[in-house]
Amino acid sequence: MIRRRHLLAATASALGAPAIVERANAQSAFDWKQFKGQSIEVNYQLSPRGDIAKAHIKDFEELTGIKVGFEQIPEQQQRPKVAMEMATGHPSFDVVNVGMHVQKRLIERASWMADLRPLIADKSLTAADFDQADFSKPSMDVATAPDGKLNVLPLNQDLFILFWNKELFAQKGLQSPPATLDELMTMAHQLTDASKGQYGFVGRGLKNANMTFWDDILLKWDQETVTPDGRKLLTDTPAAVEAATWYQKIMRECAPPGVIGFNWNECQTTFMQGRAAIWWDGIGFSAPMLDPNKSKVVGKIGFAPDPAGKVRNCATFIDGIGIPATAKNKKPAWLFVQWVTGKKMLTEVLRTGSGTPARLSCYAQTDVIKGSAFPPEWFETTQTSLNMARSGLPVIVPVTEFRDTLGTAITNIVAGGDPAGELKKATAAFQPVLDKSNEA
Amino acid sequence: MSTTTATTLSRPVTTRGHAYARHYWAFAVPAAVVVLLVILFPWVFTIFMSLHDWKVTGATPFVGFANYAKMLQDERFLWAIVRTLWFTAATVIAPVLLGVWAAVCFASQFKLRGLARTLFVLPMMATPVAIALVWTMMFHPQLGVLNYLLTSVGLPPSSWVYASSSVIPTLVMVETWQWTPLVMLIVLGGIASLPQEPYEAAILDGASAWQMFRHITLPLAWPFIMVATVIRLIDALKTFDTIYVITLGGPGTSSETINILLYQTAFAYYDLGYGSAIVVVFFLLILLISLLLLRVRQREAWR
Numbered sequence: 223m224i225r226r227r228h229l230l231a232a233t234a235s236a237l238g239a240p241a242i243v244e245r246a247n248a249q250s251a252f253d254w255k256q257f258k259g260q261s262i263e264v265n266y267q268l269s270p271r272g273d274i275a276k277a278h279i280k281d282f283e284e285l286t287g288i289k290v291g292f293e294q295i296p297e298q299q300q301r302p303k304v305a306m307e308m309a310t311g312h313p314s315f316d317v318v319n320v321g322m323h324v325q326k327r328l329i330e331r332a333s334w335m336a337d338l339r340p341l342i343a344d345k346s347l348t349a350a351d352f353d354q355a356d357f358s359k360p361s362m363d364v365a366t367a368p369d370g371k372l373n374v375l376p377l378n379q380d381l382f383i384l385f386w387n388k389e390l391f392a393q394k395g396l397q398s399p400p401a402t403l404d405e406l407m408t409m410a411h412q413l414t415d416a417s418k419g420q421y422g423f424v425g426r427g428l429k430n431a432n433m434t435f436w437d438d439i440l441l442k443w444d445q446e447t448v449t450p451d452g453r454k455l456l457t458d459t460p461a462a463v464e465a466a467t468w469y470q471k472i473m474r475e476c477a478p479p480g481v482i483g484f485n486w487n488e489c490q491t492t493f494m495q496g497r498a499a500i501w502w503d504g505i506g507f508s509a510p511m512l513d514p515n516k517s518k519v520v521g522k523i524g525f526a527p528d529p530a531g532k533v534r535n536c537a538t539f540i541d542g543i544g545i546p547a548t549a550k551n552k553k554p555a556w557l558f559v560q561w562v563t564g565k566k567m568l569t570e571v572l573r574t575g576s577g578t579p580a581r582l583s584c585y586a587q588t589d590v591i592k593g594s595a596f597p598p599e600w601f602e603t604t605q606t607s608l609n610m611a612r613s614g615l616p617v618i619v620p621v622t623e624f625r626d627t628l629g630t631a632i633t634n635i636v637a638g639g640d641p642a643g644e645l646k647k648a649t650a651a652f653q654p655v656l657d658k659s660n661e662a
Numbered sequence: 663m664s665t666t667t668a669t670t671l672s673r674p675v676t677t678r679g680h681a682y683a684r685h686y687w688a689f690a691v692p693a694a695v696v697v698l699l700v701i702l703f704p705w706v707f708t709i710f711m712s713l714h715d716w717k718v719t720g721a722t723p724f725v726g727f728a729n730y731a732k733m734l735q736d737e738r739f740l741w742a743i744v745r746t747l748w749f750t751a752a753t754v755i756a757p758v759l760l761g762v763w764a765a766v767c768f769a770s771q772f773k774l775r776g777l778a779r780t781l782f783v784l785p786m787m788a789t790p791v792a793i794a795l796v797w798t799m800m801f802h803p804q805l806g807v808l809n810y811l812l813t814s815v816g817l818p819p820s821s822w823v824y825a826s827s828s829v830i831p832t833l834v835m836v837e838t839w840q841w842t843p844l845v846m847l848i849v850l851g852g853i854a855s856l857p858q859e860p861y862e863a864a865i866l867d868g869a870s871a872w873q874m875f876r877h878i879t880l881p882l883a884w885p886f887i888m889v890a891t892v893i894r895l896i897d898a899l900k901t902f903d904t905i906y907v908i909t910l911g912g913p914g915t916s917s918e919t920i921n922i923l924l925y926q927t928a929f930a931y932y933d934l935g936y937g938s939a940i941v942v943v944f945f946l947l948i949l950l951i952s953l954l955l956l957r958v959r960q961r962e963a964w965r
Contacts, residue, residue: 298910298930301930302929302930302932305718305929305932306718306929308718309718309719328718328719328932331719331720332718332719332720419804427913428910428912428913429910429911429912429913429914429915430910478803478804479803479804479819479821479824480802480803480804480821480822480824480825481824482824482825482826482912482913482914483821483823483824483825483829483909483912483913484824488802491802491805492804492805495804495805497804497805620931622926622930622931623930623931626926626930626931630914630915633912633913633914634914637825637826637913637914
């Protein structure tokens, strides 16, 4: 027997059903078109990540109907440009790519960025499959300020690794890449034959640029460059001197002449031309080496994780993407940030070897790995490195000045200076700058 | 007597000037506003910033002359001054000597002179940054074409910009290559305008080519050479693009001139106060050197 109450309930649910269905649909089919017709300005550092984003801008414009103005500038010019525009309070961009290993503390101190948490929490603005928990913990730690504010979303987690030339190794009867610093030193000497223009090793020597590399070496002594509170430099400790001495030895005895002026691009050219057997640098520089138009080592190149010292680890440098606090079009900008840090785009970054995204699910997609131009060894190296990654460069405001001052000392050391003396002098010169930055 | 004449002569001019000023002052307003906004205001503001501890973030407290005092103890700044002066001297002297020589050569008649002149001025036409990037590739110690050329004729390879000892001479070479044509053009213009009579007389008297150059061309073309020198000097003092692109001031700080240092200070370290103070001092330095040269030139002209 149908009771009146049941009938009423059934009618009510039948009437309410369309609303529920609609809401369910809204969840499954996120409304990407909600800001159709609006336009945003996007500012990127020049990098393979920027290239990938630029190549897919049309997809985003079709998906959302938002028009994108896209600008890519080399990082040395982009950083000051961003800083100056942020300082005026009227930046010309709605989305900006920042190097958190250089600008993290400055961004936090100056409150440049909009907090992304409310945007992520808003169901009408964030697709259900966005999955914030998918980002690696070290990358989220860097993206988040001490007070919990989420300044950026991690775009890339660059990792230092070894590139090695299998052919040159085989010529000397060597089969596998070095696993420790000592092995690396020995092999580099074996592989060097200066009379033939062959060198066992190449790495950054140019001031400022060399600090990421030297910091990575120092991490093998289980030591950072600054105390965790960011107040005291640790760059003249016995471990720092040992790391600098190791660096001096390999650069002077196994690297090509002129290496003190080498940034990553000179190192890359030297390695791609088969003139150096080992190059130690960021994994983000892999792609051109597999391009037969640019590289003479295609098919001969091996990838290996950082060698172990007292401990085994590798430096990671994270860059992110965020929205200025004073941006005019925050909501459409958020759709861009959401799209470019989404699973699809970051998987594309990984597939093309344009970077090593901080999203862990990208690495679980075996079909992507199989379809990639990169050998399985590259993906294994990435996985191993991600698991032992430690943040490189200190989290302080004057990172660039730190890199210049200490980097000059490191360059002088390669030119023949005394490691202990040079480090002591540079540390003494930079400590007051650090103190002053902590006062402000 | 002469004073009276001068006064009498100048009076109508002044009156007419006054009349112009009274009636047409409005025409000068747009220009004055532009000068005020784009030259005067930035200057006053730079001086203002140099007296403050001006960072990109936070407060900007007044610090008086602290930024200027800091300069005196800043080894990096003092070395940058020394390097700037040495780089400037070299990049003025070399292009002026070579430019004058080239102008004298191009002033004489020879086959394909037009083509040779065109080829000679090509470096000047190119964008400095693009040029600098090409040079950087050529300087690569192992893979650059320059060391290939050196070693193929049996000479030892050079480190070019990749060693502290050779970086400034190498940069001077690039600047000389690019700016000699400018000096040549100015001086050539001067030589072309010289009267032919002194040369004809000299030839009749049996003067040699060197004597004609030394006693006719050089004195007559001197004002043009001075103009070229002043232009070259100001350009050399403010060289930025070549150094920035090729070496970024390195290796270490071996090629860091004041321009590079102040750019780094203001835009990489965000220390706008100290950066502004460096700019002010640098401006005074340029002003001083330019005035000195102009004075020399005026004396020469009136002699």
